[in-house]
Amino acid sequence: MFAYYLKLGWLSIRRNPLLSALMIAAIAIGIGASMTIITVNYIMSSNPIPHKSDQLFYVQLDNWDPNNQEEDGYEPPDQVTYLDAMALMKAGKAYRQVASNRSGLVLEPQGEDERPFTVNTRDTWADFFPMFDLPFLYGSGWDDAADQNLDRVVVLSRVINERVFGGENSVGRSVRLNGMDFKVVGVLDEFQPVPKFYDVTNGAFEEAEEIFIPFNVAVEYQFPRNGNTNCWKMPEGDDNDAFLNSECVWIQFWAELRNETEKQDYMDFLNAYVNEQKALGRFPRALNNRLSDVMEWMENQKVVEDDAQVMLGLALLFLVVCLLNTIGLLLAKFMGKSTDISLRRALGASRSSLFVQHMIESGLIGLAGGILGLGLTWLGLRGIEMLFEDIVKNLVNLDWVMVLTAICLAIASALLAGLYPTWRACHIAPASQLKIQ
Amino acid sequence: MLSMQNISKVYRAGLVETHALRDFSLEVREGEFISVTGPSGSGKTTFLNIAGLLESFNSGRYELDGRDVSALSDSESSKVRNEKIGFIFQSFNLIPDLNLFDNVDVPLRYRGFNAAERKRRIEKVLETVGLAARMKHLPSQLSGGQQQRVAIARALAGEPRFLLADEPTGNLDSHMAMSVMELIAEINRNGTTIIMVTHDPALAELARRNVHILDGRVSNSVPDLKLAHAVST
Numbered sequence: 140m141f142a143y144y145l146k147l148g149w150l151s152i153r154r155n156p157l158l159s160a161l162m163i164a165a166i167a168i169g170i171g172a173s174m175t176i177i178t179v180n181y182i183m184s185s186n187p188i189p190h191k192s193d194q195l196f197y198v199q200l201d202n203w204d205p206n207n208q209e210e211d212g213y214e215p216p217d218q219v220t221y222l223d224a225m226a227l228m229k230a231g232k233a234y235r236q237v238a239s240n241r242s243g244l245v246l247e248p249q250g251e252d253e254r255p256f257t258v259n260t261r262d263t264w265a266d267f268f269p270m271f272d273l274p275f276l277y278g279s280g281w282d283d284a285a286d287q288n289l290d291r292v293v294v295l296s297r298v299i300n301e302r303v304f305g306g307e308n309s310v311g312r313s314v315r316l317n318g319m320d321f322k323v324v325g326v327l328d329e330f331q332p333v334p335k336f337y338d339v340t341n342g343a344f345e346e347a348e349e350i351f352i353p354f355n356v357a358v359e360y361q362f363p364r365n366g367n368t369n370c371w372k373m374p375e376g377d378d379n380d381a382f383l384n385s386e387c388v389w390i391q392f393w394a395e396l397r398n399e400t401e402k403q404d405y406m407d408f409l410n411a412y413v414n415e416q417k418a419l420g421r422f423p424r425a426l427n428n429r430l431s432d433v434m435e436w437m438e439n440q441k442v443v444e445d446d447a448q449v450m451l452g453l454a455l456l457f458l459v460v461c462l463l464n465t466i467g468l469l470l471a472k473f474m475g476k477s478t479d480i481s482l483r484r485a486l487g488a489s490r491s492s493l494f495v496q497h498m499i500e501s502g503l504i505g506l507a508g509g510i511l512g513l514g515l516t517w518l519g520l521r522g523i524e525m526l527f528e529d530i531v532k533n534l535v536n537l538d539w540v541m542v543l544t545a546i547c548l549a550i551a552s553a554l555l556a557g558l559y560p561t562w563r564a565c566h567i568a569p570a571s572q573l574k575i576q
Numbered sequence: 577m578l579s580m581q582n583i584s585k586v587y588r589a590g591l592v593e594t595h596a597l598r599d600f601s602l603e604v605r606e607g608e609f610i611s612v613t614g615p616s617g618s619g620k621t622t623f624l625n626i627a628g629l630l631e632s633f634n635s636g637r638y639e640l641d642g643r644d645v646s647a648l649s650d651s652e653s654s655k656v657r658n659e660k661i662g663f664i665f666q667s668f669n670l671i672p673d674l675n676l677f678d679n680v681d682v683p684l685r686y687r688g689f690n691a692a693e694r695k696r697r698i699e700k701v702l703e704t705v706g707l708a709a710r711m712k713h714l715p716s717q718l719s720g721g722q723q724q725r726v727a728i729a730r731a732l733a734g735e736p737r738f739l740l741a742d743e744p745t746g747n748l749d750s751h752m753a754m755s756v757m758e759l760i761a762e763i764n765r766n767g768t769t770i771i772m773v774t775h776d777p778a779l780a781e782l783a784r785r786n787v788h789i790l791d792g793r794v795s796n797s798v799p800d801l802k803l804a805h806a807v808s809t
Contacts, residue, residue, distance in 0.1 A: 140685065143685055150673050150674070153673070154673060478669065479671060482669045482671070482682075483682065483686075484630070484654070484657075485628065485630060485657065485663050486657070486658065486663070486682050486683040486686065486730070487654050487655070487657050487658020487659070487683050487686040487687065487734075488654060488658075488686050489650055489651040489654035489655075489686075490650050490651075490654075491650075491651065492654075492686060568631070569630045570621075570625040570630040570631045573630070573663075573665060573669065573742075
């Protein structure tokens with residue numbers, strides 16, 4: 140009977156093309172508006188590294204000002220100091236650990252006609268590449284020895300490799316950065332986690348960096364930092380050493396801990412380390428170290444902003460308004476079929492079979508509205524992209540999950556809207572419509 | 577086969593009550609062909625609606641094939657309508673965007689027959705009414721008489737025990753009306769019980785028995801159909 144009801148639904152839609160088009164348009168507009176916002180929220184809140192997000196932990200150490208308490212208690216700073224980052228790296232207590240920060244360098248291409256240009260750079264450690272599963276087109280990341288020996292090595296993004304080397308395998312060749320030659324050890328394939336979880340302090344939806352160099356090299360040659368630096372007391376001097384030995388935080392620190400035991404051991408280690416530092420006169424606040432896995436850290440940093448949640452609520456409210464319109468239109472349509480419904484009752488259709496028939500018709504209208512709504516969603520996302528350009532560049536793509544969600548939401552909405560009109564249609568008194576004399 | 581005892585039906589519109597049927601009693605035996613006549617507002621419509629399980633009643637007892645129908649659920653009464661009762665309407669009530677085959681198919685779908693059985697029955701009844709060659713035509717492509725034949729085919733497809741006909745020739749000219757009546761009479765001769773409401777004394781005369789309804793009751797004074805026929809012509 141399902142195929143029969145589908146056929147009847149299709150015939151009914153064709154019988155009243157204008158009314159059907161209005162209903163489909165009402166659902167499509169509601170779906171288009173809500174799915175545009177839902178898609179942005181979905182991508183904002185998606186897990187950027189699902190297979191190991193519960194093994195990667197962002198480290199917070201509370202070295203902050205004891206006189207600066209937030210409403211809900213002390214919140215440790217969202218980055219760590221150079222002193223602490225180096226101490227944690229040196230201890231190497233985690234399965235893998237990475238201290239990194241963002242900087243900006245000038246790349247000088249080899250061709251005479253090529254002009255130098257700035258590149259976003261991540262200063263990091265060897266573990267960064269296997270820890271965050273960066274995909275390589277050529278070569279690989281550097282090794283621990285390169286970190287220790289201050290080797291001038293570099294990993295290029297695919298885009299930079301295409302720009303500088305025409306997309307060839309550039310491993311072994313050199314690029315000139317801030318007046319120094321760096322040897323290429325690897326070229327990345329496409330890499331753009333959304334959100335850019337490993338450094339949300341510089342914008343959760345920014346582009347991934349274009350080149351990656353050893354952290355120690357960046358410190359040694361005092362390459363300019365290009366991220367957030369926060370200090371609760373000023374460095375004791377104006378030179379670089381004073382800054383490095385200060386309580387200023389500017390480094391993101393991640394640890395890979397494969398199970399609960401490793402996590403607990405690492406927390407014990409952090410607490411012991413901070414207690415040791417307290418004895419040396421640092422860390423004036425009470426012990427308040429944190430280990431947050433990827434999704435906890437996204438939540439902590441409010442990657443999905445409150446405004447986006449409000450917009451989502453408004454979009455869903457708009458969908459409800461569209462559904463109310465659809466209810467009115469469906470009611471008009473089904474009441475207009477009273478003779479057909481009465482005839483079917485006389486010929487043996489029960490109320491339940493008529494209910495199923497009309498719900499399927501509602502679902503068909505929802506399906507058509509969903510398909511049209513997907514088109515409107517695509518247009519909506521392109522509109523957002525045009526308005527906000529780079530800020531949302533990585534947020535405005537429809538994946539298959541969103542396509543399925545749109546279709547299911549449209550069908551579910553239409554079924555919901557169809558409930559009351561269908562119920563009314565099923566309770567039409569057949570005798571009054573068949574003109575039996 | 578059909579037994580109505582002291583059936584009463586009251587329509588209420590606010591404070592106004594209209595008694596459509598009052599202590600209405602009627603027995604119909606298997607294979608009968610009954611014409612139902614009476615003036616407008618006498619209760620013919622209500623009787624036919626109740627007989628076809630399209631409407632409920634306030635009091636009395638209605639048995640169909642020995643079964644009390646007053647306590648049937650919606651799905652049970654739908655099943656009875658589908659399996660035992662065929663309807664023929666004055667205005668044909670064919671579904672305009674379904675072809676003849678699909679129109680006749682409607683009650684069979686609700687019966688749950690498989691495709692082969694439905695096809696066999698549809699072809700057989702369309703053959704009976706002389707429209708087998710036009711089964712892919714839409715109703716709008718047929719004359720009034722042909723449309724009523726399709727409606728009869730639809731009523732017969734489920735092989736019902738009895739047929740309720742509502743002014744089956746009311747929208748037809750006399751030539752087509754006679755042709756349709758011959759078909760209905762033929763159906764009756766094949767064993768189907770028929771109850772036909774009509775205003776036309778000539779058609780009423782074709783039935784084996786006439787039931788005259790007056791003020792919601794079966795009237796004892798059966799009209800002289802021959803005289804009425806003579807007056808109407």
